[in-house]
Amino acid sequence: MNKIEHIGIAVKNLEDSNKLFTSLFGKLPYKTEEVASEGVTTSFFKSGPNKIELLQATDSNSPIAKFIDKKGEGIHHIAFAVTDIQSEITRLKKEGFIVLNETPKKGADNKLVAFLHPKATNGVLIELCQEIE
Numbered sequence: 001m002n003k004i005e006h007i008g009i010a011v012k013n014l015e016d017s018n019k020l021f022t023s024l025f026g027k028l029p030y031k032t033e034e035v036a037s038e039g040v041t042t043s044f045f046k047s048g049p050n051k052i053e054l055l056q057a058t059d060s061n062s063p064i065a066k067f068i069d070k071k072g073e074g075i076h077h078i079a080f081a082v083t084d085i086q087s088e089i090t091r092l093k094k095e096g097f098i099v100l101n102e103t104p105k106k107g108a109d110n111k112l113v114a115f116l117h118p119k120a121t122n123g124v125l126i127e128l129c130q131e132i133e
């Protein structure tokens with residue numbers, strides 16, 4: 001597993017949060033993208049080498065809607081860059097982690113992604129992401 005690729009923050013209203021984070025970082029998001037399969041609209045900010053992903057649910061069944069219902073807005077996941085997502089999934093399963101999707105799926109920002117269940121990671125949802133070449 002490599003560096004932190006980004007931190008995902010669940011928000012209720014992407015438009016309001018885009019304004020907030022634009023003030024915080026002093027620049028606009030570089031990308032806004034809907035990921036229909038996940039029921040989210042996302043926007044991405046860069047601050048130095050760091051990347052923040054804001055996620056807003058597009059329907060009430062979205063995992064983001066459920067997260068906000070339970071915990072309110074806030075940090076939703078930490079994403080780590082990996083060079084070979086399939087072999088990381090195999091390795092982490094052997095280590096006893098619960099992989100939510102064993103077949104990597106297409107996530108936002110041109111990535112293949114897989115998630116580890118927070119039950120086995122001290123309550124932190126971890127995303128693995130591999131850049132799509």
Ligand code: ZN
Pocket residue numbers: 006007008053077079127
């Ligand atoms: Zn993410």
